[in-house]
Amino acid sequence: MINKVRGTQDILPARLLDKTDAQIERWNLVEGAAREVFRLFGFDEIRTPIIEKTELFERGVGTETDVNKEMYTFEDRDGQSVSLRPESTASVVRAYIEHGLFNQPGLVKLYYIGPQFRRERPQKGRYRQFGQIGVEVLGQSDDPAIEAEVIEMLDLYFKKLSITGIEILINSIGDENCRPAYIARLKEAISERLSNLCGNCRGRYETNPLRVLDCKVESCQPYLSELPTITDSLCKACRDHFDQFKQMLDERGIPYTIAPRLVRGLDYYSRTAFEITGSQLGAQNTIVGGGRYDGLSELIGGPPVKGFGFAFGIERMILSLPENIVDARASAPTIFIAYIGDEARRHSFALARRLREAGITTVVDLEGRKLKKALAVANNLSARFALIIGEDEIHRGSYALRDMTTGEQKEVTETELVNNLNGR
């Protein structure tokens, strides 16, 4: 027996599976609501390849980040190093540049839906192949109204899915003008407390001091709270940008929490960083992560482009969904045709064809089962009605229509059937 690759999963229809987190109905709900809501805000879909040249991610994501170390990278037959995408922002920006979309007037607003790959240790809400839905706003503007509208869109999306108990965390991590000076101050403050911090923090002091702020180790907390926050070190432009952003969220009535120690893992972020956390996810409580990445285009060899976007994990969104939000029977057939005898069997196939042409979801017994067994199958499929066809019915020109919920049965002609059930 060959099993699925570690950290991957099969998504099955709810009827055939008990687990709620791998039901295709839930996936379709999460994806469908995204398409619907994003469309309302004028976003268009983009699909980019699952593999890209490794270089794109090395430059876009950063060589020293963990995401980069977790990539599935291999050499193609011609010697080109390619990688399964660990995230999609770099790909979308690449496509934006490659297709000259910077010549479009105004902002280009795109969303994507698809699998991403990271070779991590799997656990709840964390897979090696995982679904992500994201949006990117690209163009020449960094107006904080972009941030505010995107978060408003997420707010509507969560409402659409009846997900409650989430928290929106926002921060500004400055830009190339004010961040270097802040990092210098931060390093100085950390070095004074270095011996009190955990081993991880001591390592990050060298490689990525901003991440020290994010440390969750209990013993570090008292020292972390003494460190200077970036909020106090922002240059005027960044501070104004952040203030306007917050004001716009206030005006929209969207509640948020300022998280001065929130930083993002990838190298390309600047100014706005945000996360949305949920309560049902165990250790992986971040559902949405996003931010501004004004320098990314240039990092991968493109013209100056400003960008803001987010991505969320489909599996984590599904874990956050209310228990009974999908009706597993929504896709059940309207009619199941059961027949007795060869003549009725042929008649049934022809009738099924006409019913489907009329838009009625129809399943015919293909196995020549006895009536009893055929009805049991209809029951198992949660069919609304069973249509029973024998020689009597054919000669009479009407069939026995059995309501599978009540057990009531009545005679109907084909015309009555089509008129009453059209489109069901």
Add this chain to the structure above:
RNA sequence: GCGGCUAUAGCUCAGUUGUUUAGAGCGCGUGACUGUGGAUCACGAGGCCGUGGGUUCAAGACCCACUAGCCGCCCCA
């Protein structure tokens, strides 16, 4: 990458201090019921006890390794 827990039928799980033929419920199949599902009853099929090694007269059980799942760390979606 690190630590902990777990792995027995399609699913959920029992299986005692190591002993002959490994069990239950649900699900599945057949029948009671020749053209009527769900309820009930009877019967039945279905197991390399995760994989490999070790201890022992004897291993589903004990030991080791590996694999996978879950939980935590790290990181992130």
